[in-house]
Every structure is written in structure tokens, then in C-alpha cells.
Amino acid sequence: MRADARMNYDHILMVARDAVAERGANASMRDIARRAGVGLATLLRHFPTREALFEALVCTKLDALTQKADELETSTQPDKALLSWFHEWIAFAQGQKGVVEMMAAAHTNPDSALYASCAAVHSASARLLARAQGEGRARADMNGDDLFGLMAALGWLVDLPSFASRADHLTHIVASAVLACPTGNDVEKAAH
Incomplete structure (x- = not known):
């Protein structure tokens, strides 16, 4: 250029x-x-396209998010890694207003400019989930698509001004649904 x-x-x-x-x-x-x-x-x-512009805007942040998942994957506690991943995702979603909806649409569309970035985030999520499942710390009846859907829904929800202040609470609720038999204390411990 x-x-x-x-x-x-x-x-x-x-x-x-x-x-x-x-x-x-x-x-x-x-x-x-x-x-x-x-x-x-x-x-x-x-x-x-608008997607191409968003892809350029968020590419660096998505790369950093995926890198964070790689770091979390080597964590000694898979439940803590998964909960940290939720918090990283929420921080990303809150910092990129409106991008979650675009990512959710792009994640199954190989023609989308955001497809590769979405696929990397989806794959990172699936790896973290599989690791937690392998150690009995996450629901066995979920897959990477389920987790990506929950993350997208959570990201969309906390992007709304009326729910932004409840992001941490909502993250804990979703984490409680994903983590195998957690008590409220387990989710709190995993967050710290």
C-alpha cells in the first residue's frame, strides 16, 4: 500500500x-x-462493506481475545479459565458496541469479513469448554456452539444500557449454568 x-x-x-x-x-x-x-x-x-470495516476495527482486539484464551487454556483450573473467558468476552463486548450481533450473524457465514475472527473466538471457547468438561467441571451436554450462543446472548444483553450495570451478576448466572454443579461460592472462587 x-x-x-x-x-x-x-x-x-x-x-x-x-x-x-x-x-x-x-x-x-x-x-x-x-x-x-x-x-x-x-x-x-x-x-x-460495513463488516469489512468492523473486521478492521476489531481485528486486533479479537486477536488479543483469542490470545487470552490460549493463555487461559494452560491454566491449572479449567473452571476458573472458563469463568475468566466469560469476563474477557464481556469486557470485549462492552468495548465494541454492536459488534456482538454482527459476530453472531457472521459466525456461520464463510463469506463474511468477520468469519475468520469469529471462528477463532468460537474455537477458543470450544477448547476451554472441552478442557473443563474433560475434568468434570462443565456440563457434558453442551458443545462449542452452545457456549458461543450463550456468550453472544450475554454480550448482546450487557450491550444494552439497562443491563450494562448487571454484567458481572449476569456473567455469574450464565457461568453457574455452564459449570458442573457449582455452588455460588465455587463461581465466586473461580472468578478470583
């Missing part, structure tokens, strides 16, 4: 981050182009 094109690309991403922070996933592509001082055609040349 030429230096001037790279500067345009980086500037558009910076402006898009601000627009998405203000308006969420429904930020107008036309508004982003206007704010960036470029034509809509220039924006669309770099990011032909």
Missing part, C-alpha cells in the same frame, strides 16, 4: 472508531466518510 493510501486507511479507521463509539454498529458509512474528509468511494475502496 502506498504511503498516502496507508495514511488514508489509518485516518478512516481512527474516525470510524469514534463514530462507532458514538453510534455503535449502525454508524453511517456516509457519515464516516464525511468525517474522515474522503469520498464515499474512497471509504468503500478500503472497506467495501
